Amino acid sequence: GNSVTQMEGPVTLSEEAFLTINCTYTATGYPSLFWYVQYPGEGLQLLLKATKADDKGSNKGFEATYRKETTSFHLEKGSVQVSDSAVYFCAQQGNSGYSTLTFGKGTMLLVSP
Amino acid sequence: KAGVTQTPRYLIKTRGQQVTLSCSPISGHRSVSWYQQTPGQGLQFLFEYFSETQRNKGNFPGRFSGRQFSNSRSEMNVSTLELGDSALYLCASTSGGAKNIQYFGAGTRLSVL
Numbered sequence: 052g053n054s055v056t057q058m059e060g061p062v063t064l065s066e067e068a069f070l071t072i073n074c075t076y077t078a079t080g081y082p083s084l085f086w087y088v089q090y091p092g093e094g095l096q097l098l099l100k101a102t103k104a105d106d107k108g109s110n111k112g113f114e115a116t117y118r119k120e121t122t123s124f125h126l127e128k129g130s131v132q133v134s135d136s137a138v139y140f141c142a143q144q145g146n147s148g149y150s151t152l153t154f155g156k157g158t159m160l161l162v163s164p
Numbered sequence: 165k166a167g168v169t170q171t172p173r174y175l176i177k178t179r180g181q182q183v184t185l186s187c188s189p190i191s192g193h194r195s196v197s198w199y200q201q202t203p204g205q206g207l208q209f210l211f212e213y214f215s216e217t218q219r220n221k222g223n224f225p226g227r228f229s230g231r232q233f234s235n236s237r238s239e240m241n242v243s244t245l246e247l248g249d250s251a252l253y254l255c256a257s258t259s260g261g262a263k264n265i266q267y268f269g270a271g272t273r274l275s276v277l
Contacts, residue, residue, distance in 0.1 A: 087268075094168075094254055094268040140207065149220045150195060150258045150266055154207040 053078045057141045057155035064131055064162050072126040072158045074115075074141035082143040084108075084117055084124040085152065089138045098126075098139070136162045166191065168257050168269035175274045182243040185272045189236050189257030196238040197266060198230060201252040210253075213238050242274075250276045 057074040064070060076082065083102045087095040099108030104119035113128045124141060141155040169188040177183050189196050197220075198210040209222040213232035230240040236257075242249055252273050256266035 085265075092270075094170075094270040095256075097265060097267070100265065147220075149212060150264050151197065151209050151212060151220055151222075152199075152207075152256075152266060153209070156206045 053082065053143060053145050053153045055141050055143055055153055055155040057139075057158055059156070060138075060159040062158060062160050064160070066133055066162055066164050067130045068162075070126070070128040070131045070135075070160065072139055072141075072160070074124045074126065074155060076122050076124065076141075076143050078122075078143055078145060080145070081119070082145050084115070085142040085144065086113070086115055086124070086126050087140045087142060087154075089140065089157070091137075095140065131160070131162045133162050133164055136160055168255055168267055170253075170255050170269035170272050172272060173270065175272060176277060177245050177274065178277050179245055179247060181245050182241060183245060183274060184239050184241045185253055185255075185274075187238045187240075187255030187257075187269060189238070189255075190267055193257035193259050193267075194236055195258045195264075196232060196236065197256045197258075198238070198240050199254045199256065200224075201254055201271070202250075207254070210240065245276045247276050250274060 085100045086098040088098045099110045101108040101117035107116045115126045138157045140157045142152040171186045195214045197212040212220040216232045227243045232238045252271045254271045256268045258264035
């Protein structure tokens with residue numbers, strides 16, 4: 052079945068460091084791919100998305116490129132801030148006609164000043 | 165435009181009881197999906213409702229049920245609560261088409277004692 056695998060955390064960085072959170076997927080066909088972020092005590096917020104191969108999603112300095120050849124959608128940011136501390140979820144949406152999301156386990160990011 | 169609203173935010177129940185959670189989607193959205201989030205299993209899909217009909221279902225026992233009203237508001241019910249049902253229950257809404265973005269509420273935190 053469809054699945055999403057993302058790197059385990061926590062990822063601990065100093066402010067202004069470069070961030071990469073790896074995400075790979077298995078799917079039939081070509082799913083849409085998403086990154087969601089969850090701040091403490093809150094629900095999920097959409098961070099960015101890509102719907103086809105080679106698409107690059109970007110938002111608030113975060114970027115991810117849909118790589119069909121490596122079935123990956125790694126999240127990157129050039130310079131993290133303390134306010135980026137949160138849990139990040141990679142997710143896919145299949146081609147079944149439903150909007151159902153399949154999530155990775157989540158990666159906690161901790162950024163220190 | 166108001167976001168997805170979930171009530172209540174917190175619930176404490178005892179084993180064997182039943183519970184009902186409520187979700188009001190974004191105005192104009194006709195699809196509501198429910199997810200369970202636990203530290204061990206992560207985010208798992210429960211079910212999706214569209215125009216008052218369940219159109220997709222995850223792999224949960226029959227104790228978990230839901231419904232959707234004509235105004236698109238949705239409720240989910242868990243009967244005969246077990247300790248393992250303690251979780252954050254998240255509701256998401258979309259306009260209903262396939263591959264539409266899901267927007268999440270803040271969730272209901274259920275604790276079963």
